Amino acid sequence: MEIKQSQFIVSNEDYRKCPEHDKPEYAFIGRSNVGKSSLINMLTNRKSLAKISENPGKTMLINHFLINDQWYLVDLPGYGFAKRSKKLRARLRKIINNYILNREELTLLFILIDVRHKPIKSDLDFIHWTGEQGIPVALIFTKADKTRKHELNSNIELYKQELKKNWEELPKIFITSALKKQGRDELLAYIEQINKE
Numbered sequence: 463m464e465i466k467q468s469q470f471i472v473s474n475e476d477y478r479k480c481p482e483h484d485k486p487e488y489a490f491i492g493r494s495n496v497g498k499s500s501l502i503n504m505l506t507n508r509k510s511l512a513k514i515s516e517n518p519g520k521t522m523l524i525n526h527f528l529i530n531d532q533w534y535l536v537d538l539p540g541y542g543f544a545k546r547s548k549k550l551r552a553r554l555r556k557i558i559n560n561y562i563l564n565r566e567e568l569t570l571l572f573i574l575i576d577v578r579h580k581p582i583k584s585d586l587d588f589i590h591w592t593g594e595q596g597i598p599v600a601l602i603f604t605k606a607d608k609t610r611k612h613e614l615n616s617n618i619e620l621y622k623q624e625l626k627k628n629w630e631e632l633p634k635i636f637i638t639s640a641l642k643k644q645g646r647d648e649l650l651a652y653i654e655q656i657n658k659e
């Protein structure tokens with residue numbers, strides 16, 4: 463699939479106010495600084511599309527981008543911000559959980575993980591939670607250019623070992639680099655394939 467059109471539509475706190483439509487939604491989530499904006503810009507071939515979600519006030523919102531008039535790319539707020547107050551984190555968690563658990567159009571949730579690090583508890587907890595809730599997910603390991611191959615493989619293997627404790631079948635895994643445009647074709651082909659099903 464080639465992305466010919468990508469357009470910011472709306473930001474929301476409440477999943478019920480998201481666009482009314484029958485188009486599939488592919489949502490992206492991860493810890494702050496994981497490389498989510500860079501990945502979204504890489505996928506859409508836009509220098510600063512995801513910047514819109516970074517405007518003050520929008521980092522805590524659900525941001526919808528319409529792609530090729532066919533599907534929505536949904537930029538979700540990050541989770542696991544240690545620096546934020548407990549109250550704020552609880553509010554964010556509610557926004558995220560309500561969207562993930564209730565949004566019928568949610569077709570697939572991409573969970574982004576910085577491949578330079580060994581498994582982080584908050585990432586594992588979040589992935590396990592999506593599994594328990596029966597949410598269709600895929601994992602995207604980001605910043606592949608920033609780590610050596612053996613370290614990359616070893617970190618991904620550690621994630622797999624952890625996930626195998628709870629998951630019968632592991633989610634699909636992508637390895638990406640926004641810098642090198644690695645993983646772009648695979649991700650878009652995967653979305654296209656699901657859209658056709």
Ligand code: GDP
Nearest residue numbers: 494495496497498499500605606608639640641
């Ligand atoms: P976000 O907070 O998850 O949206 O993360 P950003 O996309 O803003 O990226 C955080 C930092 O990581 C920025 O300095 C990016 O330039 C850098 N970054 C993101 N993706 C990559 C990548 O694939 N390779 C490299 N080398 N740096 C990246």
